[in-house]
Amino acid sequence: AGTPEVDVNPADWAVPPTYETTLMTVAPDTAALKEKITTFVDSYNKVMDWISAGYDEFGASGPTEQEIKDGAEASLSSVLRGDSSVNSVKRQMQSLLSTFVDTTGPLDTLSSLGISTQRDGSININSATLDTALENNFDDIAKLLAGEGETDGVMKKFNTTLLTITGASEGLY
Numbered sequence: 001a002g003t004p005e006v007d008v009n010p011a012d013w014a015v016p017p018t019y020e021t022t023l024m025t026v027a028p029d030t031a032a033l034k035e036k037i038t039t040f041v042d043s044y045n046k047v048m049d050w051i052s053a054g055y056d057e058f059g060a061s062g063p064t065e066q067e068i069k070d071g072a073e074a075s076l077s078s079v080l081r082g083d084s085s086v087n088s089v090k091r092q093m094q095s096l097l098s099t100f101v102d103t104t105g106p107l108d109t110l111s112s113l114g115i116s117t118q119r120d121g122s123i124n125i126n127s128a129t130l131d132t133a134l135e136n137n138f139d140d141i142a143k144l145l146a147g148e149g150e151t152d153g154v155m156k157k158f159n160t161t162l163l164t165i166t167g168a169s170e171g172l173y
Helices: 030-058 065-069 084-097 125-138 139-146 154-166
Strands: 116-118 123-125
Touching: 030 084, 030 139, 084 116, 084 139, 084 154, 123 125, 123 154, 125 139, 139 154
Parallel strands: none
Antiparallel strands: 116 123
């Protein structure tokens, strides 16, 4: 509001402008980040389950060639059972779980968020540890996952590894 005057500073107008203030609060969305971390854990576990499924079937009789021709389906994990490339993928993914990320924050591994490896190769989240980290170290979680400066975060390392493994020209298959 105010009465504009040509070639006059707005503060010097006969009726100077008035401004309304607006308060904007910026807060971390801890629920969304927790959901994304949980989705990562679930997806990782699905991949490990798929890889392990071939080993669970080892020695068991799957469909014969004739049964497959007649419409029975063989799981890809059983077809690739024991393949060194699949074992390599599994080892690479497992090693990324313990990746150390050198950032300025106190969180440097996924275990800092309560993510731990189970005996069967799956991973699990300790919700209390994750909730505490989300509440007290939100920015440091971002550094751990996304990276900081020239340092790649854990998720960038996962992404790079998976793109390399699945690349059409230089991937494993």
